Amino acid sequence: MGVKPLLLSSLLWAASTTTATAASPSTTQNANHIFNSIHSSMRQWGSSLQHNGMSLFLASVPAGTQFYHGTSIPDPINGTEWLAFEPEHAMVFARAHMGPPPDEEDDDKKKKELRKRDEETEEEKSSGWLHTYVAAKDLRLLYADGMSAGKTRNGTLDFEDRVLFRDEVGEKEMMGDRERANMFCRMAKEEWDDRVDGLLRMEAGFEIILCDFARDLKEVRVTRTKPSYPFRGPGGGGNDDKKKKKGGPVTKGDGALWFKAIAARYDGIGGNRVTLNYDNFVSAYTYGLDLFHSVNETFTLPRLTQFTSQQLVPIREALNELVLQHEAKEATFNWQTITDMVVERYAHDIRYFASGQLSTVEDIHAKIEKVLAPFVDYGDRDGEEEAERCSMQFIPGGAFGGDGDAGVAATAVHAVTRRICETMVQGWQETDYNTLIGLFQDLMEYLAWTTWKQCSGCADHEICVVPIWPMGTVEDYNHPQCRDAAKPESEGQNYWGGRPGGPGGHHPPPSESSSSAGWIPSLVSFLRSFLGVALGLHF
Template structure:
């Protein structure tokens, strides 16, 4: 039967078995891989990009920093999940419309009146997820390229503003796979639903207090306060809010509403991200696949934020659509391995430690002398390599010529622990791609740490000139490694924001009119902005019919 079976997680102990089985695994891991090779030296290497994409799925922060998506994956929403739809009339949506995962996101679409519809899923909803800021309407940077490839087989910049045609065409395409809808992200996550009566039940229809549109004053106030300038000019001619008889005081301001939808999106900034949507990691299509030769050429010399799909060839477009057909019709469940968890374990293990090591090596505003600096760096490398530091991995002769092969078993063990045990025969083609990406990332990390350890092993007996040479080399190695990995865990406000601030990256549609740098690009550097709306902005530009 055509369709897909939902993921089952296979515990690692089931693969590794008993203690004797684990010992056999360790012996294999220490001897089964070639010495780590610099991933950055490999032609068309994309392991770091695929790893980054997999580890960032359904997280708001990294997909706001890099708005152009490059991944399509099968996803589900479990039964019992609450979803929301907001509008200014009581004409209940029936087909081809949008749902939000948080009510704050739905509330922003109410003007004058606010009808909030609340739904619960009655079975798993079958979805396709487009990563990046894929609901950032009207942007021409490439945020909707993956959707265009699915619908038309090529990028259609002329269709960027036509959301009604887009949802019609996506749902028409999804019919053959019995898809219920599509997951995208803007200020928060949304679901484009093809049929509101399929797999969902309406549990409430509530007329709630609307927010107040402040129009011209709202815009001019923010122009005058440029450090708070996050919001574009509201469209004109919005209806005045209908406040009920007996209402006293101010209602929610448009500014407050905007900030709270941003806050709701930021709940999903970091792992585990948006937990109400479940990714099937055995059914992931990556446009970073090096088999897409036209995109390899298009990517040359471009940063991750600049790379888009408008140069994809007809052959590569057909290849991706064929892969999608396989993804959404294939029987079986793949290996059941939670690849998102595996990538997160790698980020958790090395993210903050590499950042600390870089800080020590750069020695900013520190009183450490060179000897102390090297000693502390050596200690951090030893911490990261401790689980893989085999007693047999000792240089045979410290007085002879430098022989670095003694570190190879440590590097192999470090690089293979998380992936050497994976059962190849159970992996889907997409899982094999993820496995290769994890292997490439770990080989790079462990290779750099291993190289540093060779220098640092006997550094306590080195002279100052040698120590200075080590520091210069290690600084370059760690900086290049972290630039190559480009993990979002390192993307933060420095210094950290205060209790009444939020760390913010320009998010569509708020922020793209401001903060452009000297070359005209939006400055995506995280910055602290006020999270508490100043009281003066809570006052409407004109009173509502029943406000006082």
């Protein structure tokens, strides 16, 4: 029996008209990017590759969740400060305050503290304190996706600074987050009636800027850390010989624990520690903006630098509405679990069909039929019906409502599954081998799933290395590889340009500062200068 053909024109029409009225047309146009935003949210791996984010979600963290804060002092922390989800992350900051000494105008207290530090032993001077807390209540947070804690000009700060902070973060404050923290907490109190307690972001690990430690946390313990200033990265970072000559402590390989902790969160924060509202969130992908082009540049990853402040007003207004009218826990569907099922079901097949490993059209058709068989009525073949049945496999019942209304997540996920299933049906009908392979290669390019870059077969002592600010090379981004967690660095062009300040494309061009090993020099610079105690920051 013949099959009613699935024409390309009808596919495009279906993809543009089966969306819900609650979502804008650009939701379907950018469905692949919205899908990936949902799939990569709160995951170190996908958020590192899709590091420019472009979405803000309401998040909830349950009471009792453990957090960590590294600092130079054992005293209780009050007010606004940083929290880490992993102790290894916080321990990077648990070291002595090595900032510049006070000048003649400093008060007597600071001078006495300086003299006291000078009297301590070398070992005592180089250690810090790890504070452990639990959340005293369910924390209400705003989550900026991507690598939004990365201080780069590659686009990691675009959505945060331009939308959340409304272009009010000055150039000189780009590296220092204290101004962002203070600004956010003022907004939370004065404009949002304390409906959010902090800002959730990611760099080399997930962090929270929490507005009120005393109100929202219970202290569990404060412990002194092993003396090891400065944190020298994997393998000791090249300073071990000097330490040995001075008789000081050697922490060879001390970076491996941190990097292993980072890699442990590649697939998610775990433990139901964070819940996101996927039914209501704000994304730049839904406002009809061309995020990938400006007058003179084409961006591989999305940017906001090409727009005027006025063009971003609708997104800012939507953010205010989101915070004031919605809650993280109100969501009906966990759309990330839906995207997981889609990726797990189709990632291997799509890559296999696109690879050319199957040598004949008949072989590919046979494999496609196995994928589509559950959705085929062999007594009444209809390509349109087969594609639609396939596309709805993982969509929860009721997601589109009785009147067909749906939110951004439902619309985007359905548009992506429809595109996958349409390609399968069209491929089953295609008789030219090269055209058939091209269909799936185009589909892979459209989907751009970060799972296709994941390493396989890493040994127990290895991690899959991907650029995580300020570490990593361009090669690490293009071809992530398994490397020893104690020695993850590679030779080549630093992905972040060696220092913040590269141009606004995918990655900065080669320069003298970016031609050496990617991880160690940037890591040391990061710890000393960017988050360094000279700026007085704690974690």
